[in-house]
Amino acid sequence: MDLQPEACDLAIIGAGITGAACAWYAARAGARVVVLDRGAVAGGTTGAGEGNLLVSDKEPGPELDLALLSTRLWRELAEESWFGASAEYEAKGGLVVASQPDGLAALEAFTETQRRAGVEAESVSASGLAELEPHLSPELAGGVYYPQDAQVQPARAAALLLRDAQRQGATLHTKTTVTALIRGSDGRRVEGVVTDRGTLRAPWVLNAAGTWGGEIARLADVHLPVLPRRGFVLVTEPLPRLIRHKVYAGEYVADVASSSAALQSSAVVEGTAAGPVLIGASRERVGFDRTFSLEVARLLAKQAIELFPALSQVKVMRSYLGFRPYMPDHLPAIGPDPRAPGLLHACGHEGAGIGLAPATGHLLAQVLTGKTPDLDLSPFRPERFEDGANA
Amino acid sequence: MKRNPLSLVKARPEPSFQVTFDGAPLDVLPGQTVAAALWSAGVTSWRTTRVEGRPRGVFCGIGVCFDCLVTVNGVPNQRACLLPANPGDEITTQRGDGHGAL
Amino acid sequence: MAHYELAVVGAGPAGLAAALTAADAGVRVVLLDGAPEAGGQFYRQTARQLHARRPQRLYHAWPTWERLRDRLAAHCSTGLITFLADRHVWHVEPGFAVHALLGPQQQTSETVTADALILATGGYERVLPFPGWTLPGVLTAGGAQAMLKAGLVLPGRRAIVAGTGPLLLPVAAGLAAAGAHVAGLYDSADPRAFAKHTSALVRSPEKLLEGAGYAAHLARHGVRVRFRQTIVRAHGSDRLEAVTAARTDGTEHLIECDTLAVSQGMLPHTEIAQTLGAALTDLGTVTVDDEQCTDVPRLWAAGEATGIGGAALSLAEGEIAGRSVAARLRGTLPAPYLKAQRKRRRLRAFAEAIESAYAPPPASAWTAQVDDETVLCRCEEVAAGAVREAVSELGATDLRSVKLLTRAGMGWCQGRICGPGVAGVAGCPQTPARTPFARPVPLGVLTETNSINERPES
Numbered sequence: 001m002d003l004q005p006e007a008c009d010l011a012i013i014g015a016g017i018t019g020a021a022c023a024w025y026a027a028r029a030g031a032r033v034v035v036l037d038r039g040a041v042a043g044g045t046t047g048a049g050e051g052n053l054l055v056s057d058k059e060p061g062p063e064l065d066l067a068l069l070s071t072r073l074w075r076e077l078a079e080e081s082w083f084g085a086s087a088e089y090e091a092k093g094g095l096v097v098a099s100q101p102d103g104l105a106a107l108e109a110f111t112e113t114q115r116r117a118g119v120e121a122e123s124v125s126a127s128g129l130a131e132l133e134p135h136l137s138p139e140l141a142g143g144v145y146y147p148q149d150a151q152v153q154p155a156r157a158a159a160l161l162l163r164d165a166q167r168q169g170a171t172l173h174t175k176t177t178v179t180a181l182i183r184g185s186d187g188r189r190v191e192g193v194v195t196d197r198g199t200l201r202a203p204w205v206l207n208a209a210g211t212w213g214g215e216i217a218r219l220a221d222v223h224l225p226v227l228p229r230r231g232f233v234l235v236t237e238p239l240p241r242l243i244r245h246k247v248y249a250g251e252y253v254a255d256v257a258s259s260s261a262a263l264q265s266s267a268v269v270e271g272t273a274a275g276p277v278l279i280g281a282s283r284e285r286v287g288f289d290r291t292f293s294l295e296v297a298r299l300l301a302k303q304a305i306e307l308f309p310a311l312s313q314v315k316v317m318r319s320y321l322g323f324r325p326y327m328p329d330h331l332p333a334i335g336p337d338p339r340a341p342g343l344l345h346a347c348g349h350e351g352a353g354i355g356l357a358p359a360t361g362h363l364l365a366q367v368l369t370g371k372t373p374d375l376d377l378s379p380f381r382p383e384r385f386e387d388g389a390n391a
Numbered sequence: 392m393k394r395n396p397l398s399l400v401k402a403r404p405e406p407s408f409q410v411t412f413d414g415a416p417l418d419v420l421p422g423q424t425v426a427a428a429l430w431s432a433g434v435t436s437w438r439t440t441r442v443e444g445r446p447r448g449v450f451c452g453i454g455v456c457f458d459c460l461v462t463v464n465g466v467p468n469q470r471a472c473l474l475p476a477n478p479g480d481e482i483t484t485q486r487g488d489g490h491g492a493l
Numbered sequence: 494m495a496h497y498e499l500a501v502v503g504a505g506p507a508g509l510a511a512a513l514t515a516a517d518a519g520v521r522v523v524l525l526d527g528a529p530e531a532g533g534q535f536y537r538q539t540a541r542q543l544h545a546r547r548p549q550r551l552y553h554a555w556p557t558w559e560r561l562r563d564r565l566a567a568h569c570s571t572g573l574i575t576f577l578a579d580r581h582v583w584h585v586e587p588g589f590a591v592h593a594l595l596g597p598q599q600q601t602s603e604t605v606t607a608d609a610l611i612l613a614t615g616g617y618e619r620v621l622p623f624p625g626w627t628l629p630g631v632l633t634a635g636g637a638q639a640m641l642k643a644g645l646v647l648p649g650r651r652a653i654v655a656g657t658g659p660l661l662l663p664v665a666a667g668l669a670a671a672g673a674h675v676a677g678l679y680d681s682a683d684p685r686a687f688a689k690h691t692s693a694l695v696r697s698p699e700k701l702l703e704g705a706g707y708a709a710h711l712a713r714h715g716v717r718v719r720f721r722q723t724i725v726r727a728h729g730s731d732r733l734e735a736v737t738a739a740r741t742d743g744t745e746h747l748i749e750c751d752t753l754a755v756s757q758g759m760l761p762h763t764e765i766a767q768t769l770g771a772a773l774t775d776l777g778t779v780t781v782d783d784e785q786c787t788d789v790p791r792l793w794a795a796g797e798a799t800g801i802g803g804a805a806l807s808l809a810e811g812e813i814a815g816r817s818v819a820a821r822l823r824g825t826l827p828a829p830y831l832k833a834q835r836k837r838r839r840l841r842a843f844a845e846a847i848e849s850a851y852a853p854p855p856a857s858a859w860t861a862q863v864d865d866e867t868v869l870c871r872c873e874e875v876a877a878g879a880v881r882e883a884v885s886e887l888g889a890t891d892l893r894s895v896k897l898l899t900r901a902g903m904g905w906c907q908g909r910i911c912g913p914g915v916a917g918v919a920g921c922p923q924t925p926a927r928t929p930f931a932r933p934v935p936l937g938v939l940t941e942t943n944s945i946n947e948r949p950e951s
Contacts, residue, residue, distance in 0.1 A: 015888060041888030047897045155897035159887035174890045237468065237905070237933060238441060238488040274873075274900060275441065275488055279936075292768055292929035294586055294944040301939040312937035315468070318907055318928050394672035396645035400545035420645075422540025427644025435649070435732055436629035442874040446731050448629040449648070450871070450910075452636025453534060454527065455617045457905030458871060466598075468905075472640065473527075473597040475540075 003198035014208035016046035020158040021361030033170035038177035042155035048322020056146035060117040062379035070359035094149030190342035213347030220340040228323035238275030261285035267303035334380035408478035426471035438485035500607035505533015507796025508613030510811025518819035583932040616797035618756035622914040630733025649752035662707035669714035690846035757853035785814035802844030856917035872904020
């Protein structure tokens with residue numbers, strides 16, 4: 001269907017979780033929203049996500065503040081009848097475990113800093129671990145339980161948000177590729193999008209193209225250093241409820257924060273409502289290489305079995321990979337781009353895109369309606385990499 | 392005598408042995424798969440599905456579809472159309488993901 | 494890890510021909526197959542312990558099999574071919590390392606490496622969904638035949654064979670010969686469609702004779718054969734009790750039966766080829782050149798995986814692939830093998846004619862029968878209604894997004910069976926299922942598998 005000329009306040013490029021959340025909050029705030037995606041809903045990284053809604057893996061700072069806001073917004077969304085169960089939202093909590101006493105001490109020190117920033121966290125002894133997760137390896141030293149962590153099915157979440165946004169007047173155009181941006185006479189202003197199915201004028205254009213956000217930014221002649229950070233997930237056969245929480249090894253936090261391009265991997269294991277257990281998480285900067293890596297798969301399997309020995313007999317049925325949108329300072333770009341007035345960005349959330357989506361959408365809706373955002377957006381300003389000194 | 396598969400190819404099978412299906416004894420010819428053994432006894436389904444609890448048996452017959460999953464000697468999710476039956480095997484109707492014991 | 498010059502995955506007609514031809518030229522070959530014996534599906538062997546003294550009654554061209562079997566035994570005794578039966582290949586790494594699970598238990602894995610690889614992974618049947626198709630008693634036509642050949646068992650007492658495709662005739666004939674009461678063969682094809690392809694068909698008279706033979710056999714057994722009829726519904730509470738057949742004019746009739754053997758042609762197994770990066774054609778088959786080479790260096794493919802066309806074509810393609818590998822491994826060009834090339838050309842033309850005449854009904858026709866409650870994804874029990882909702886309301890545009898939003902294709906079979914059904918109902922192209930795990934693998938086994946592509950420790 002070709003784009004009909006329509007009144008549009010906000011054109012969103014990207015129908016993944018971030019684009020969907022932005023569409024929903026903006027539509028609810030009264031904006032006339034059009035969402036465009038070159039493929040299907042959740043066709044990019046969202047479809048390769050595990051659905052982590054975490055505060056536990058974030059050190060105090062802007063990203064943690066965003067996550068705390070977002071986790072609250074997820075809970076509110078989950079209470080909507082059209083969302084919660086259908087998106088497989090589970091407020092299951094996260095359990096971070098350490099295999100050695102010194103790792104546990106480091107974890108607890110980290111947790112203390114998080115508590116001061118507003119994160120709820122309970123220390124768990126080795127015997128306490130067994131109560132929380134009966135199938136967890138008995139060889140662990142202890143852990144921390146984060147009740148605020150939750151899980152959702154990411155593709156369904158994005159689709160349901162978009163469906164509800166459409167009920168509130170938004171329009172969705174899948175299989176529609178943005179080929180250029182309409183520029184103002186000053187050569188900087190962005191006034192709409194050109195697609196392979198027609199053009200659309202809008203005072204605001206939002207780059208929610210995730211890992212491809214750098215390409216969209218280039219259409220406005222601005223630089224946004226989004227790079228892909230590849231991750232694999234192993235999916236097991238359907239199982240009964242073996243694993244009750246999201247469980248991961250304390251080393252995970254260091255991996256997320258690492259700037260190394262080499263393979264970083266530590267165990268993240270969780271059950272799903274449908275039955276299969278998801279096993280992650282690996283991080284590598286290898287461009288957009290979609291080749292399967294047996295080496296990574298083996299490492300993920302080994303780490304998962306170290307946490308849950310019973311998984312040794314469990315069969316892996318499939319594996320998928322995704323490219324997290326990685327920014328050099330591990331913070332997303334959220335907000336208007338002063339280099340190209342009319343252009344907003346909401347991308348570069350790396351491995352936290354699902355979790356941070358509602359906060360991103362909520363804050364941008366506040367920006368669009370002229371309100372003061374609930375969080376200071378300056379750490380996320382898209383132009384920060386040209387500041388000379390990185391934030 | 393009515394033509395049957397054994398008579399068609401003039402088979403001289405080795406002596407049959409017994410297995411049980413949900414506790415009931417079945418005679419099985421050596422070399423037959425669990426699915427073939429169950430078919431010989433007139434049984435066409437040996438599991439119920441995870442979501443709807445519906446019965447399933449052989450569908451593709453060659454190990455591609457995974458419909459014929461069965462639990463044998465407590466080990467679930469084996470493809471009955473591929474797994475040879477062995478003397479004394481305890482075949483049980485599999486429910487859902489087959490991991491009830493976990 | 495044992496190393497060979499050539500690994501051949503699949504010991505059906507194509508894989509056998511390839512392995513034997515390469516071994517004839519002195520190449521050291523490892524041949525792997527998941528079954529306890531060679532033969533693939535076409536020559537699926539009756540279990541040894543059943544001691545079938547007249548096995549040929551269940552097969553076509555039995556002497557061809559005997560020659561293949563004997564040549565294999567000879568090469569195995571010299572050690573030029575290592576035949577690894579009961580090996581279920583779950584992953585192949587570039588370079589090549591072939592990882593295979595042992596036996597139907599699939600609890601341990603073994604790896605062999607080779608300089609060159611021929612994929613002869615064969616095909617499996619396509620079944621378009623219809624209400625009731627998940628009832629026990631409904632199975633694939635080839636599945637009924639496989640169970641009969643291997644275990645000398647019949648699916649039930651009163652069978653209908655239906656769908657379309659060249660497999661229906663031999664299946665019905667085989668079931669009837671083995672004593673099943675085949676109440677009818679209902680083929681949705683229009684016999685007039687064959688008239689359009691007479692030249693391609695008559696150039697393979699042996700194939701026409703084969704078909705005529707089956708037809709005569711069915712006539713002898715009193716099996717009624719009806720064209721332009723489709724099974725539109727299967728009835729029963731916990732197992733099949735009857736089916737409804739519909740004619741093109743819309744009239745329907747009920748047929749009592751306890752077995753429905755149904756399929757609409759075949760699909761290639763291409764997951765290993767895809768994982769290795771080989772290009773696929775628009776039909777989803779592995780793209781090969783005149784020497785049966787793929788676009789991946791040292792990777793060849795032959796048989797149904799490169800295009801559905803039957804056993805004789807697979808044999809010709811396998812020979813050509815084997816010759817090509819033998820020459821290329823020695824750094825020479827293969828001598829033109831005119832006989833096999835001519836045969837391949839002729840049989841490909843025949844197969845294309847058959848494929849066209851036996852084309853499955855278009856989606857517009859069969860999806861009308863599929864109500865919202867009909868299960869499309871058998872593994873995950875995803876019904877047509879959910880797929881339709883994903884497309885019309887949730888923004889799904891292709892099989893991948895339908896899968897993400899409904900779970901269709903996420904189950905044990907990884908979309909192999911439901912692909913055509915979901916694509917038809919969703920109105921999107923049927924992209925072949927991509928998965929690096931050709932078989933489910935225990936996580937413990939995965940940890941014990943050595944990769945040949947390990948990067949150096951950083």
